[in-house]
Amino acid sequence: MKARTKLHHRVVELAAKLPAPSNEQRVWAFENCLKHIGYRTKKNIISCLSCGHVFKGMQILPTWDCPCCARKLTIEDTRKKKHQQRKIMAFIGVQGEFQVNRYFELNCYQRAGEAPSFSVYEITQQWMTEDGKVTVFGRQRNWTYYHDTFTGGMEIRNWDPRTGKYDILPYKVYPKIKVLPIFKRNGFKRSFYKLTPYEMFFSILRDNRSETLLKANQPDLLNMRVGNQRGRVDRHWDSIKIAIRNGYKVKDAATWLDHLDLLQRFGKDLRNPKYVCSINLALDHRRMIKKREREDRRLALERKKKQIEQEQMEYVRNKGVFFDLVLSAGDITVRVLTSVKEFIEEADRFHHCVYANSYYKKPNSLIFSARVKGRPVETVEVDLGALKVIQSRGVHNRASAYNQQIVNLVNSNIHQIRKRLRKLEQTA
Numbered sequence: 001m002k003a004r005t006k007l008h009h010r011v012v013e014l015a016a017k018l019p020a021p022s023n024e025q026r027v028w029a030f031e032n033c034l035k036h037i038g039y040r041t042k043k044n045i046i047s048c049l050s051c052g053h054v055f056k057g058m059q060i061l062p063t064w065d066c067p068c069c070a071r072k073l074t075i076e077d078t079r080k081k082k083h084q085q086r087k088i089m090a091f092i093g094v095q096g097e098f099q100v101n102r103y104f105e106l107n108c109y110q111r112a113g114e115a116p117s118f119s120v121y122e123i124t125q126q127w128m129t130e131d132g133k134v135t136v137f138g139r140q141r142n143w144t145y146y147h148d149t150f151t152g153g154m155e156i157r158n159w160d161p162r163t164g165k166y167d168i169l170p171y172k173v174y175p176k177i178k179v180l181p182i183f184k185r186n187g188f189k190r191s192f193y194k195l196t197p198y199e200m201f202f203s204i205l206r207d208n209r210s211e212t213l214l215k216a217n218q219p220d221l222l223n224m225r226v227g228n229q230r231g232r233v234d235r236h237w238d239s240i241k242i243a244i245r246n247g248y249k250v251k252d253a254a255t256w257l258d259h260l261d262l263l264q265r266f267g268k269d270l271r272n273p274k275y276v277c278s279i280n281l282a283l284d285h286r287r288m289i290k291k292r293e294r295e296d297r298r299l300a301l302e303r304k305k306k307q308i309e310q311e312q313m314e315y316v317r318n319k320g321v322f323f324d325l326v327l328s329a330g331d332i333t334v335r336v337l338t339s340v341k342e343f344i345e346e347a348d349r350f351h352h353c354v355y356a357n358s359y360y361k362k363p364n365s366l367i368f369s370a371r372v373k374g375r376p377v378e379t380v381e382v383d384l385g386a387l388k389v390i391q392s393r394g395v396h397n398r399a400s401a402y403n404q405q406i407v408n409l410v411n412s413n414i415h416q417i418r419k420r421l422r423k424l425e426q427t428a
C-alpha cells in the first residue's frame with residue numbers, strides 16, 4: 001500500500017533511518033533464539049550443528065559441550081544430516097515520537113559437518129503513537145493454516161487488531177529495550193509476559209485495569225484481562241483489589257477466578273482476604289469442586305424426587321381406579337402397581353425397562369406385579385384397549401415357571417378390569 005496520510009509519510013521517512021540489526025544483535029539472536037543441537041550417530045559421533053565441528057562422544061549423554069564452540073548441545077540420536085530452524089524475535093525501540101516494535105524472522109539452515117547458514121530478515125514494524133494509533137510498515141503476511149510467510153517489500157500495510165494479522169508474538173525480545181515515557185509511567189518495566197508487544201502497550205495505554213494489574217505485578221491476571229477473560233476480571237475486580245492490597249500474587253489466574261466463581265456460588269464473602277488470598281489455592285479449589293459436585297448431586301436428586309412426585313400424582317389420577325384390583329389363585333397373587341416407586345422397585349428387581357420406558361405414563365397400559373407366596377416373580381402388562389395380557393416377564397425379561405398360570409389368572413379376570421374402565425369413562 002502506498003503511503004497516503006501524513007502519518008504514513010512520517011513513518012516511511014523515519015523507517016528509512018532505522019539501522020539494520022547490528023552484529024551484536026545478530027549474535028544474540030543466534031545464541032538465544034535457536035536451539036543448539038548435536039546430531040549423534042550410532043557410533044557415538046556427534047556433529048555440532050551450531051559450528052560444524054564433528055567429534056567423538058565418550059559417553060551416551062543427553063547433552064554435550066561442543067569441544068570447538070563450547071555451546072551446550074542437546075543431543076539427538078538420528079541418521080539425519082540436515083536441520084532447519086525458524087524463529088521470530090523482536091526489537092523494542094523508539095524512533096522520533098514513535099514506539100517502534102520491529103520483528104525479525106531468523107532462519108538457520110544447518111548440516112552435519114558444515115558451518116550453519118544464518119539469516120536475519122526484517123518482516124514487520126509496528127509504529128505506535130502515544131495515543132495508541134498503530135501504523136504497520138512491513139512485508140505482506142501470507143497467513144493460512146499451513147503457511148505463515150512474509151513476502152514483498154517493506155510497505156505500509158493494513159492494520160486491523162481484530163484479525164491480529166500484524167500483531168505478532170515473538171519467540172524472544174532483544175533485551176535492550178527502549179520505550180516511550182508514557183509506557184514507563186503506565187507500569188511497563190521489561191517483560192511482556194505472555195502478551196504480544198502490541199497487546200501490552202495498547203492495554204496499559206487504554207485500559208486502567210490492565211495498568212493497575214501490571215503495576216501490582218499480577219501478570220497472570222493481566223494475561224486474563226487482555227485475553228478473552230476480560231469480563232471475569234471485571235466481575236471479580238473487588239476481590240482483585242483485595243488481593244493486591246494484601247500483597248497476594250495470583251499465580252494461576254484461571255484457577256483463582258474459577259475459585260472465586262465457586263465461592264460466590266456458595267455465598268462466601270468475596271471481600272474477605274481469608275477466602276480471596278488462599279494460601280493453598282490448589283487444595284482449596286479442589287475442596288470447592290468437591291463441594292460443588294456434592295451440591296450438584298443433591299440438586300439432581302431433588303429434581304428427580306420432585307419429578308417422581310409429579311408423576312405419582314398423574315399416575316394416581318389416571319390409574320387409581322384399578323388400585324384395589326387384587327387377583328389370586330392358590331399361591332399366586334397379582335395386583336396393580338400403585339406407585340411410581342413400585343415401578344422402580346420392579347425394574348430394579350427384574351432388570352427390565354418398566355420404569356425406564358415410563359410404563360406408568362402409557363394411557364393404554366396397566367401394570368401388575370405377580371407374586372408367588374408374596375415373592376415377586378413377574379411383571380404383567382395388560383393392554384387397556386385390547387383388554388388382554390400382552391406381556392408378563394420376570395428376571396431379564398424372561399418368563400418364570402409360573403408364567404402361564406399368571407397369564408391365565410389375569411385373562412380370566414379381564415371383566416374386573418372392564419368394569420373399572422367403564423367407571424372411569426362415566427366419571428370422565
Ligand SMILES: [Zn+2]
Binds near residue numbers: 049050051066067070
Ligand atoms: Zn560447536
